[in-house]
Amino acid sequence: MSYSNEAMALKRPRKRIQVNRARLRRNRITGWLFISPWVIGFLAFALFPFLASLYYSFTNYDIISSPQWIGLKNYSNLMHDPLFWHSLYNTLYYTIFSVPLSTIVALGIALLLNMNVRGLTIYRTVFYLPAIVPFVASSVLWIWLFNPSFGFLDALLRAVGLPAPGWLYSVHWVKPSLILMSLWGVGQTVVIYLAGLQGVSKDLYEAAIIEGANAWQRSIKITIPMISPVILFNVIMGLIGSFQFFTQAYVMTQGGPDNASMFFALYLYQQAFQYLHLGYASAMAWLLFVLILVVTVLVYRGSSKWVYYGSEQ
Template structure:
């Protein structure tokens, strides 16, 4: 049946938005997304673009920004504390991300075993991740106390040397890495969810072929959960490059800048020294480093990440 002229006019009005009901629905739709759109423009897009502009200026919040082009970036190259903070951050990232990934997978494999009280064990391992970061930092300050901390008390009791932990330039970064391993509840839960999706037939077939437990883990479990490993590695990279709260609360960048992480130094420049232009340049360099690391991991994922539809 062919459409009448009236029907064609209604369809044309509907598509063009001249229909009153269509206009009303569109207005209601825009009103619903307006709070998010305003919040995004004001609290995300505007600070993002303004920080890019400020990175090319000398700006202290007390006087108008003064354009200095790439002056802040050139100054960074000659700032020894910038290089020290970058080294500390890379040190933390290179060690903590692989170690935390392996440990989280190992714990998830253990928690995936069918044992009595399985839910209790899972809850115990997840609980540290819901403790506020500042509260856990204060707790670990006591644990790492070289004089009367619980860790050193135990080491002395078994006849082992007691390090200075947070008060030692040698041990402060390993101390923060150890502390980070305590709060792996979130990635462990994600790995547990991924393990539930591994087909049991693969394990049964491998067992019939005589594969041992470790070979089954390496050749079946790891490839099947590799997309989740990729996700957690990228999130770990991003979080480690922005490592701030624990170092700021526990060490303030000491001793002798041994725990002066990039985000801590950026905070100092912005909110202690009021060098907002310089801090903005640091922030954009951090953005570029994180972007480059993420792209590098994504590029490498083609060689080690397996998706179910791949052939």
């Protein structure tokens, strides 16, 4: 009798283990079923195009015929393509001026909107509204503003006795015009800065006021260091976006005049979908990917000298 009781006692843990394993297996299957739409979408619309573009960059491919392996010829041809280097120059020019200006303007607006003044919600809404306007619609609006015949900006300049620069129709002014337009949509960045400013402890400001620090000193010594991780995030996102600048140039200038606004992404689009040079365009895309990766890594590594995290001692 005692022997049978001991056997039953040994079987119970085994049954429990088997039940737990079966339950764990069912939970795993259920979990995979729930995330399967995302997994399928990722494999079909992200990973496969990513790897396919790498393969096509080593081929001569025009969609109509089968890809032909040509090795590094696409990359070699890019190195001898004057328009490729010109588009890269235009993109770097836009990035070098647009990202710092957007950062300064967005941070300045966020500091103003963080003040306790009457009608603050209205001001915040006004500055954020341009961020939700579609790029195509805002581009059409700015085409009218930059029009040399009846545009608002030229009319304003003539009213104060200044010459009209020609804006989108001038080789020298088309890139500054697009940079000026980029400041129109900083509202989304302003919201991120506002969230960072709300997280700065008021005790730090009170202590600084007791020590006799003025508003400028408080901004430089407290506000900027405390939101420096937010600044780093916005700078990196701004860099990535500026290297892929496309929609506004495509709608407003088509790369003109005289290729002065032929940006990298626009030239890539033309090679891929106008000339059907898919292999050539894939090589351009991978060079752009490497360029963005290198710049992002350099900025991130250099951030250790100016970014402060609250957990640091």
